[in-house]
Amino acid sequence: MNHKTAFRQGMTDGIPIALGYMAVSFTFGIMAKNAGLTAFQAVLLSLTNLTSAGQFAGLGIITASASYIEMAFTQLIINLRYCLMSCALSQKLDQRTPFFHRFFIAYGNTDEIFGVCSCKEGKLHPFYSYGVIAVASPGWAFGTFLGVISGSILPGRVLSALGVALYGMFIAVIVPPSKSSRIIAGVVLVSMAASLIFTWLPLLNQISSGFRIILLTLLIAGGAAALFPVRTNDAQ
Amino acid sequence: MSHNIYIYIFVMAGVTYLIRLLPLTFIRKEIKNTFIRSFLYYVPYVTLSVMTFPAILSATQNLWSALAGFAIAILVAWKGGSLIKVSAAACVAVFLVELIL
Numbered sequence: 001m002n003h004k005t006a007f008r009q010g011m012t013d014g015i016p017i018a019l020g021y022m023a024v025s026f027t028f029g030i031m032a033k034n035a036g037l038t039a040f041q042a043v044l045l046s047l048t049n050l051t052s053a054g055q056f057a058g059l060g061i062i063t064a065s066a067s068y069i070e071m072a073f074t075q076l077i078i079n080l081r082y083c084l085m086s087c088a089l090s091q092k093l094d095q096r097t098p099f100f101h102r103f104f105i106a107y108g109n110t111d112e113i114f115g116v117c118s119c120k121e122g123k124l125h126p127f128y129s130y131g132v133i134a135v136a137s138p139g140w141a142f143g144t145f146l147g148v149i150s151g152s153i154l155p156g157r158v159l160s161a162l163g164v165a166l167y168g169m170f171i172a173v174i175v176p177p178s179k180s181s182r183i184i185a186g187v188v189l190v191s192m193a194a195s196l197i198f199t200w201l202p203l204l205n206q207i208s209s210g211f212r213i214i215l216l217t218l219l220i221a222g223g224a225a226a227l228f229p230v231r232t233n234d235a236q
Numbered sequence: 237m238s239h240n241i242y243i244y245i246f247v248m249a250g251v252t253y254l255i256r257l258l259p260l261t262f263i264r265k266e267i268k269n270t271f272i273r274s275f276l277y278y279v280p281y282v283t284l285s286v287m288t289f290p291a292i293l294s295a296t297q298n299l300w301s302a303l304a305g306f307a308i309a310i311l312v313a314w315k316g317g318s319l320i321k322v323s324a325a326a327c328v329a330v331f332l333v334e335l336i337l
Contacts, residue, residue, distance in 0.1 A: 016323030041241055048249035058248045065239055068247050075251040081283070082252070086259035088279040095266060106257035111287060116319065118280040160297040161331040164305040167292040168326030170284045171306075175313035177281070184281055191285035199290050213286050220282045225274035 003127045010131020016172075017112045017132065018139025020165030024052050025140045027159075028059075029147015035059045039148040046144040050110055050137055053210060054078045081213045085114040092117065092124040101126040108133035112166055119173045183228045191220050301333040 025046055032042035037059075049055050054075050061071050086109055093102070105117075105126060113132050117124050178185035198204045198212050207215065267273050296302045308329040312322045 013319045016320045082256045088276040090263035102260040109256040161327045163295040164326045165323045168309040168323035170288045171309040172313045172319045172322035188285045191282045192289040195286040217282045221278035224278045230274040
């Protein structure tokens with residue numbers, strides 16, 4: 001695949017992500033404004049961070065005027081799941097891919113972009129990543145901007161509908177491999193069931209969503225790896 | 237003591253970027269260990285599943301529209317729809333159900 005085709009493919013897959021991002025970052029923009037940030041600051045924050053939970057938590061810390069150290073720790077804990085995702089992504093890159101690409105791919109390793117990149121068949125073409133980032137990241141920034149300048153441009157119904165865009169995209173990523181592999185289908189079902197239990201059961205529901213993802217990933221992906229090891233040729 | 241907003245933004249962006257960058261730069265070689273390879277192979281399916289469900293059920297204004305969006309997304313994805321098709325179908329389903337309810 002050449003650069004151009006990969007980039008264009010990435011841009012197409014980036015559209016649902018951008019739409020979903022706008023719905024979320026719109027809310028972020030409103031909250032950023034309430035926390036006293038200017039439109040420029042809010043958009044800069046969105047463009048440089050490109051993460052949802054971390055940014056919302058960050059606003060709380062800014063409002064509380066807490067220390068920079070506290071800010072760093074909060075971000076580390078909330079965003080630690082990206083570490084696991086980057087580990088997985090490291091194996092999707094061809095060893096012949098020039099090293100510098102990793103610095104740019106890392107910037108865009110969000111939950112959603114990781115989702116589409118890691119579940120693509122074969123090795124990851126860096127320009128596919130760039131295509132997704134080129135559409136998704138402006139969507140995230142633009143939504144933030146809209147949220148700051150006016151809390152009422154998007155009606156509630158539209159926001160609500162866009163609210164499922166990202167989940168729809170996740171489903172589009174996990175369903176086809178579940179169809180062709182019973183093991184993956186099992187992993188998906190067990191993960192969803194476990195996630196439900198962790199959301200509803202007292203005590204377990206005290207665990208933050210970031211740690212829930214890490215914990216369940218270690219347990220379920222670890223269990224699946226022990227029970228159903230993937231032969232070298234399949235693991236791509 | 238008042239804090240500078242730009243330093244806050246810098247700290248946030250720096251920490252988040254490093255978490256994403258370090259594993260990508262440290263793990264440069266293909267991992268040979270079958271267990272770790274298999275583990276990393278399963279990681280995206282678990283993370284995406286955990287993030288989707290049950291969070292999708294509370295992503296809209298009411299449970300029914302969310303369930304409709306969820307069901308339609310699975311159906312369209314099962315039929316082999318592209319990312320954008322599945323995502324758009326889910327959004328439209330939510331919108332229509334909320335118009336009716």
